[in-house]
Amino acid sequence: xxxxxxxxxxxxxxxxxxxxxxxxxxxxxxxxxxxxxxxxxxxxxxxxxxxxxxxxxxxxxxxxxxxxxxxxxxxxxxxxxxxxxxxxxxxxxxxxxxxxxxxxxxxxxxxxxxxxxxxxxxxx
Amino acid sequence: xxxxxxxxxxxxxxxxxxxxxxxxxxxxxxxxxxxxxxxxxxxxxxxxxxxxxxxxxxxxxxxxxxxxxxxxxxxxxxxxxxxxxxxxxxxxxxxxxxxxxxxxxxxxxxxxxxxxxxxxxxxx
DNA sequence: CAGCATCCTATGCGATACTG
DNA sequence: CAGTATCGCATAGGATGCTG
Numbered sequence: 001x002x003x004x005x006x007x008x009x010x011x012x013x014x015x016x017x018x019x020x021x022x023x024x025x026x027x028x029x030x031x032x033x034x035x036x037x038x039x040x041x042x043x044x045x046x047x048x049x050x051x052x053x054x055x056x057x058x059x060x061x062x063x064x065x066x067x068x069x070x071x072x073x074x075x076x077x078x079x080x081x082x083x084x085x086x087x088x089x090x091x092x093x094x095x096x097x098x099x100x101x102x103x104x105x106x107x108x109x110x111x112x113x114x115x116x117x118x119x120x121x122x123x124x
Numbered sequence: 125x126x127x128x129x130x131x132x133x134x135x136x137x138x139x140x141x142x143x144x145x146x147x148x149x150x151x152x153x154x155x156x157x158x159x160x161x162x163x164x165x166x167x168x169x170x171x172x173x174x175x176x177x178x179x180x181x182x183x184x185x186x187x188x189x190x191x192x193x194x195x196x197x198x199x200x201x202x203x204x205x206x207x208x209x210x211x212x213x214x215x216x217x218x219x220x221x222x223x224x225x226x227x228x229x230x231x232x233x234x235x236x237x238x239x240x241x242x243x244x245x246x247x248x
Numbered sequence: 249c250a251g252c253a254t255c256c257t258a259t260g261c262g263a264t265a266c267t268g
Numbered sequence: 269c270a271g272t273a274t275c276g277c278a279t280a281g282g283a284t285g286c287t288g
Binding site: 172173174185186188189205208209210211212213 | 269270271272273
Binding site: 019020022023024025027028029033073074075076096099100103106107108110111112114115117118120121122 | 143144146147148149151152153157197198199200220223224227230231232234235236238239241242244245246
């Protein structure tokens with residue numbers, strides 16, 4: 001594959017621009033993985049802003065907004081606005097977003113299978 | 125599976141104690157995934173502190189120390205001290221750590237395959 | 249309804265200095 | 269050698285208020 005100009009060299013986890021580093025920075029933020037999961041559960045359908053917030057207990061309007069904006073900027077989510085008053089805004093995962101969800105599902109599976117062992121090791 | 129007392133309910137990504145949330149908090153920190161990868165590359169052998177630092181360009185003594193302490197606390201890494209003067213401290217991945225590396229490898233694969241598309245979407 | 253702007257706090261993290 | 273202790277900065281993110 002050809003790395004993008006912004007990306008570090010393939011496999012170079014030690015480059016600050018390394019894809020893995022940047023991906024972890026994204027999915028490591030508090031609400032991203034949750035938003036992707038919720039949107040994936042509705043795919044290929046869409047969800048409106050308020051509906052997303054309802055399905056993501058605890059998220060503030062600001063952080064949901066920021067999270068969705070970042071996901072849209074990254075091409076993982078499509079934002080569709082109905083020009084009504086008041087406006088209705090709909091979000092759905094792109095194919096890229098759906099493929100990310102598969103990775104996140106693997107992370108979830110690992111966590112649910114092994115987190116008890118981590119706790120048993122004396123974690124707080 | 126039986127969730128640990130500390131863990132949230134299985135599949136409940138919305139519980140702050142949810143395994144996935146807590147795992148992402150861990151692997152999302154700056155040096156964790158790099159340390160796991162480096163240790164995995166040496167598995168089943170061990171690496172000393174200084175050798176780890178050498179293979180992780182940019183990491184400070186403090187952050188490597190913190191990262192390794194957290195990994196050891198979580199049961200992902202074993203710390204072995206030779207009681208010499210000066211001391212030699214060796215680190216190796218546990219089986220649990222090795223299984224986490226598989227998940228991280230999947231994350232890396234996705235990143236290296238798709239990060240160019242994310243960049244192409246107008247990300248900064 | 250779906251946001252953006254502002255303020256504030258908590259925390260990750262780097263730099264530096266010290267120790268058994 | 270392999271840490272620990274302390275300081276300071278940058279940023280994630282929560283609370284609140286305003287707007288088209």
